[in-house]
Amino acid sequence: MDFFVLSWNIRGVRRREKKKAIRDSCRRCKANFLFLQETKVESIQLADVRKIWPRNNSDFAVSPACGSAGGLLSIWDKEFFTASEIIIKRRFIILLGSVNETNFRCGLINTYGPSVDAEKEGFLSELLHHLSQWQIPWCLGGDFNLFLDEEEKIGFTINKTMISMFRSFVFEAGLIDLPLSGGKFTWSNSREIPTFVRLDRFLISTSFNLEFPQIVQNLLDKSLSDHNAIHLSVEKVDWGPKPFRVFNSWFLEKDFEKTVVNALSNQKRRNKATKIGGLIKGTKEAIKGWSKKRGRDFQKLIPVLERQISELEIRIQEGEGSEAVFIKLCELKGKLWAQYRIEESQWLQKSRLNWNLQGDRNTHFFI
Template sequence: MVRNGWGDDNFGFEDIEATGRSGGILTIWDRSYFSVRESIKDRHFLVIYGHCCGSGIEFAIVNVYAPQSLTEKRRLWLELSNLIKQREVMWILMGDFNAAGAKLSKLDRILVCHKFLSNFPQASCIALPRDQSDHCPILLELSSMDFGPVPFKMFNSWLFRPGFNEVVIKANSEFKGYGAADSFLLNKLKFIKKRIRNWKAVNLSQEQVEIETIKNRMVDLDKKAERNELNGSEKAEWAKNSNRLTELEKMVTLDIKQKARIKWLIDGDENSRFFHGFVKNRIRKNHMNGLMINGVWSN
């Protein structure tokens, strides 16, 4: 029966048999894209643990058929909460949550964890037509739309990085243009922007290499200090590396803050994870999943 519905033999599945005419759960996956290593079955949920083929990203996918009883629902969510705490993977919970029982209300949902949203900020959830059923198919899409080249963005931290001013001054002096004033200015800005892009590609990649090199060297010095006291030159080297690392990471944090587009009440707040969350949230909110054209959804 599963093979007839899937269309070929390249699939795996786990199921929980129905009790009477309700309660059955079936999870099917394509073995070309997902590899399952373990499953957990309960009366009201089915969990499969595995990873995406190629990327190796680990997921826990939970297929839920929630009970109507509030007591049973509490037991269900307590068990799922305990499972989620035990595994550091990306969690996706989907199915019939029986969260509302009114006619034509949405019974089916997809819930994901913060780690999933952080890795897939442009993921979208689309409810497909329900036709004659009181349930509607839900599609979780991870692919992002290509809207062309990313617009050029100027970051304030570049003004404090060595070499930036020289690049702009040199590009400004070397530009040769002609035509009307507005066309001349437009072409000049494009010329300078290209030079800045080239500077950014080289400079920022060198900074990342320097950050990793400094961190590795400081780890080596810390390990040595645990065994023996560092000599004068080694202590001076550690202090120099520490100052340089602080300077480089401050530049990175300035970029993250600008991407987040929020104001800070206290200068020097270096919680980069906090600002990364704002950046990912903005990407998710601004993402366009599709358009409704003449009553037809198109993505």
């Protein structure tokens, strides 16, 4: 499942240029969610969302700005995510719902922390209170106006108390600070002696990370804001065609040998000059076809055998047993045991548990 969140402190959405920049970024990032901070508008309508968001089937939530200060906008794809509850506060927007494809229930929070130090403790306490109300996977993104390490700031003074307070919040909430790829800082001023700080980030809970172990966050190139947008992504990895694998259990099945012999004979008959490489390739295709068909039949065989055994045992219990019935029952039980052995052999080969039986290089250290 692909999962993409774009978060950006845009510093105002009124201008056409910024709306186009947001729309282009969403399209490039294939965003399912968009978190905007500092919209600097008190009201956002559907017509405004359509100028920002490149998809048609969407929903949105707005936390209005106070005059020209602050403001939050969250937009999401309704075909991807269904929001069951929306909580709008001055400093954050909470989305509670489920990913439609997998029914994965989670919470996502668009966050914009206060810039005044005196307000930051109350902001984190309120956020922590809401996080503790639901025992679900969480994903927080936005401009926290805080940072976690002294190395995340260059220039001006560093308030170690604020760093410690933010660290305590992350620890108490059970959140993970993901590594940032593509750069170290998300905001800079435009002065002769610049200041660089990482104010924007994504924080996720452990359960969210377990659901998406390949999750990463990337710093995007700076555009029309003094903040860089950050992109949270979980993307399917295309490893190419699966390698061809022969399972040892196949050699125990009569049809396998017959398939290989027939494949070789047919190729030789069609072209006597076929080289060894061509024979191997043709035989591999025949085995793959046999394996695919066998796989469908194999999954049905065990329950069929178990049902047939039960039916024969019921006949015997009702006094209908004869020598032929007993012979048939023994035959079916033998086939069932054989099928379970084949299945067990395949799982063992798939799981690669040879080290568990034979030990590895470090075994002597633990004995």
